[in-house]
Amino acid sequence: MAQESQNIESIFDFFYLDTRKIHSFYAQLTGNGALTSRKSTNSKNDEQLNEGSLSLPTVATIKTSVKNTAQIGFEDSFDASQTMPREIIDRLDELGFIGYELNTEELGNLVLLRGSLGVVDVAGMKDIIDPALEFGIDQMPSQKPSERTAKTQFKKLLAPAVAFMKAIPFSLQARFFNQGDTSQEVWMTLNRSEMFNSVHDLNFKHGDLMAGEWCVLGVLDAIPHDQDMRIPESNDINSMIEEFTKVMKEQFGRPSTAYGMTPIAIFRVLKPKS
Numbered sequence: 001m002a003q004e005s006q007n008i009e010s011i012f013d014f015f016y017l018d019t020r021k022i023h024s025f026y027a028q029l030t031g032n033g034a035l036t037s038r039k040s041t042n043s044k045n046d047e048q049l050n051e052g053s054l055s056l057p058t059v060a061t062i063k064t065s066v067k068n069t070a071q072i073g074f075e076d077s078f079d080a081s082q083t084m085p086r087e088i089i090d091r092l093d094e095l096g097f098i099g100y101e102l103n104t105e106e107l108g109n110l111v112l113l114r115g116s117l118g119v120v121d122v123a124g125m126k127d128i129i130d131p132a133l134e135f136g137i138d139q140m141p142s143q144k145p146s147e148r149t150a151k152t153q154f155k156k157l158l159a160p161a162v163a164f165m166k167a168i169p170f171s172l173q174a175r176f177f178n179q180g181d182t183s184q185e186v187w188m189t190l191n192r193s194e195m196f197n198s199v200h201d202l203n204f205k206h207g208d209l210m211a212g213e214w215c216v217l218g219v220l221d222a223i224p225h226d227q228d229m230r231i232p233e234s235n236d237i238n239s240m241i242e243e244f245t246k247v248m249k250e251q252f253g254r255p256s257t258a259y260g261m262t263p264i265a266i267f268r269v270l271k272p273k274s
Contacts, residue, residue: 009271012086014196015117015214016266019085026088029095085265089217098217102184102259106220110264115179117214117266118206119190121172121199133158172199174263175208176216187254188218188263215267222260 092098092110099106102113137155141147171189178184192199202210254260 011270012089012265013268013270014085014265015268016190016195016263017085018191018194018264021264022085022088025092026084029088029091089265102178102181102186102220104223107223109220110217111220111261112215112217113176113178113186114213114215115182116177116209117216118175118209119172119199119202120175120208121202174266175258176214176261179213185255185258186216186261187222187258188216188261190263190266212268215265215269216261216263217265218261218263220259220261222254224257224259 089098089112093112098110098112100112102111133155137151140151140154142151172192172195174188174190176186176188178186
């Protein structure tokens with residue numbers, strides 16, 4: 001096969017890929033829309049030589065040959081969606097669209113970083129809130145009437161907080177620590193439909209931080225302490241909404257010291273041994 005003779009320096013092992021954005025970038029750069037398939041056509045000649053003899057009585061024997069040539073064609077179809085992500089990343093890099101530093105000047109631009117990755121399926125934790133709460137309450141002392149009363153009151157006190165926690169639509173959260181400066185943290189959310197790997201056993205395998213070096217390509221769209229720059233709302237209702245969203249962010253979202261990114265591709269670079 002022709003592909004076997006190519007000098008492949010590396011391949012990308014995608015962990016996450018936003019295919020809609022990849023197709024959008026490809027269409028904008030080429031002006032022809034997103035590529036869906038490729039065809040490779042080859043042909044070869046099949047030759048067949050037929051020989052025979054013709055005898056003329058008492059005169060001579062004449063040999064004859066006829067060459068039949070037929071052209072055989074082959075057509076292979078390829079799924080272009082498998083090669084498009086790498087092609088578009090390389091092309092964006094060639095055109096200068098991708099930066100490699102994490103700083104405020106890159107806000108709103110594409111950035112490609114290397115470092116450590118951690119993914120937490122917070123939504124899966126909601127299913128264990130009730131069992132964990134029951135287990136914790138069962139461990140409380142309940143020999144005396146006062147202890148049993150305190151146990152019941154504690155359970156009632158936690159009920160609204162538990163209901164609030166279970167109602168929050170938690171997303172799949174990712175934290176990334178820049179290789180150039182491990183104090184720089186990037187916070188992201190991931191779409192489950194764009195994941196290449198199952199997330200159910202992710203934390204059982206890796207804990208809160210995955211092994212190895214990972215690459216993240218995305219749009220940098222939030223910087224540390226950006227909330228401190230906002231002008232306080234003068235309207236009471238707007239102020240209440242602002243305070244509520246601030247609490248939600250601080251408790252369940254991006255830390256104030258972290259950058260924020262909309263990821264497009266998360267992958268490992270695999271290289272041959274020789």
